[in-house]
Amino acid sequence: MQTFNFENKMRLLIKPFLILFIFTNPFSVYSQVRPLEKAKQQKGYFVPVIDGDYVHIYDPKGDLFTGPDTKDLKAGEYYPLWQTNDHCFIKGPDKRWHSFGITHPASALGQSRHQGEFASFHAVSDTKTLESSFRQNSWIDKPKVLTPAQRPGEGNSNHAPTIVKQSGLFKMIYGPIPFRMAISKDLFDWKPQGPIQINEKYGRDPSLMVWKDTYYLVYCSGNVVKASTSKDLKNWSEPVEIYKGDVESFQCESPTIVPYDGKFYLFWCLWDTANKNGNGYDERSFVYGSDNPLDFHGSPLLTELATHAPEIFQGEDKQWYISSAQYPNRGVNVARLSWK
Numbered sequence: 001m002q003t004f005n006f007e008n009k010m011r012l013l014i015k016p017f018l019i020l021f022i023f024t025n026p027f028s029v030y031s032q033v034r035p036l037e038k039a040k041q042q043k044g045y046f047v048p049v050i051d052g053d054y055v056h057i058y059d060p061k062g063d064l065f066t067g068p069d070t071k072d073l074k075a076g077e078y079y080p081l082w083q084t085n086d087h088c089f090i091k092g093p094d095k096r097w098h099s100f101g102i103t104h105p106a107s108a109l110g111q112s113r114h115q116g117e118f119a120s121f122h123a124v125s126d127t128k129t130l131e132s133s134f135r136q137n138s139w140i141d142k143p144k145v146l147t148p149a150q151r152p153g154e155g156n157s158n159h160a161p162t163i164v165k166q167s168g169l170f171k172m173i174y175g176p177i178p179f180r181m182a183i184s185k186d187l188f189d190w191k192p193q194g195p196i197q198i199n200e201k202y203g204r205d206p207s208l209m210v211w212k213d214t215y216y217l218v219y220c221s222g223n224v225v226k227a228s229t230s231k232d233l234k235n236w237s238e239p240v241e242i243y244k245g246d247v248e249s250f251q252c253e254s255p256t257i258v259p260y261d262g263k264f265y266l267f268w269c270l271w272d273t274a275n276k277n278g279n280g281y282d283e284r285s286f287v288y289g290s291d292n293p294l295d296f297h298g299s300p301l302l303t304e305l306a307t308h309a310p311e312i313f314q315g316e317d318k319q320w321y322i323s324s325a326q327y328p329n330r331g332v333n334v335a336r337l338s339w340k
Contacts, residue, residue: 045289045300046260046261046263046339047287047339048265048302048303048305048320049337049339049340050305050306050307050337051335051336052335052336053335054324054327054328055136055333055335056136056329056332057123057125057134057135057331058099059137059329059331060083060103060141060330060331061141062078062079062081062082063078063079063082063141064076064077064078064079065105066118066119066144066148066149068156070115070116071111071115072108072112072115073104079105081106081330082105082106082121083106083331084102084103084326084332085102085159085160086102086161086205086309087099087100087309087311087323087332089313092124092186093187094186094187095128096125096128097125097133097139098124098125098187099121099122099124099139099323099332100120100121100122100123100145100172101332102159103117103120103121103144106330117158118147118156118158119147119148120145120158122142122143122145122188123139123141123142123332124139124142125139125140126139129315129316129317130315130316130319131316134334139332142188146174146190150190150192151180151182151192153194154192157175157176158174159174159175159176159204159205160174160175160176160204160206160207160254161173162174162208164215169184169185170183170185170186170187171183172184173217174206175206175219176203177200177201177202177203177204178195178196179195179219180193180196181193181194181195196234197235197236198239199238200219200221200226202222203219203220203221203239204219204253205255207219207254207255209257209259209293211259211293213231214229214230215231215233216229216257216293217230218242218255218256219255220251220268223247223248223250223252224245224252225241225242225244225266225296226240226241226242227240227293227294228240240294242266242293242296242297243255243266243288247272249274250271251271251272252268252270253269253270254269254285254308254309254310255267255268256310256312261339263290264289264290264291264293265302265312266288266289266290266296267285267286267287267310268286269283269284269307269308269309269310270282282308283324283326283327283328284305284306285308286301286304286305287301287303287305288301288302289302305322306327307322307323307324308324309323310322310324319336320337320339321336321337322334322337
């Protein structure tokens, strides 16, 4: 991690510029310089590789904070800079691509990094194909969804939405525990449905994979990744541990499973709680391969990718893409992905 050790006089001169820098890209000041995409060829597995540069598709606009108040944020106050975190993508009935995810006013130096994560951002592509909307700052900010006022009886936090379409309805699951569901016909108007019934006391960052008529809900539980399965999004199996980090302080955040060419690939993003510089986050994600989506124990590490809270998805032309929140730019960034 980079640290800033200035003499007292220099601190006074540099501090305003440092604050501006953090607002522009709040994760970068805590980034670790390291080699990227260390592909480790393993027999029978492909290695996902980022092709080219990230495109900064979504830059959050200033907005009123809907509240409730936190230590440093006031309901009804306008904040010019917002930041994102775990997010998802889905194509809507309007033939546009939609992205939803964690958002809150950008944190100033010394403030908690997670204050006010109470609603999901909603960004929409300005064209009808993913390829044509793969352009700088082209996604349009829409009103935030599922604020605390729109979810009476729930806790304030609204984290890491994941969405699938089932029986003509879009169904969103969001965290943290208790995982909850909301439904929508058009991706604009959402109706909370309350908690889903999963036997779990601690979990966050849910992600849905659909495989052979079964829904796999994957989520982070400390330095463990767990999963539960369902045929109908109502009745869920007992959660099982599918992966455990080698280092106790490594939180396996933003896990997602991608099926590709007969194998399954687990992506997860690092949060090292042992790192006391900054907030411990890093734009480092790791990829493991397995024949079984419910067992990545002892699976080979295939690569490390420069991305924070990645989503892996395909466009209409079957081109693969990878997204990254807050890296290398504030908001959401997308790059092409290939398998080699």
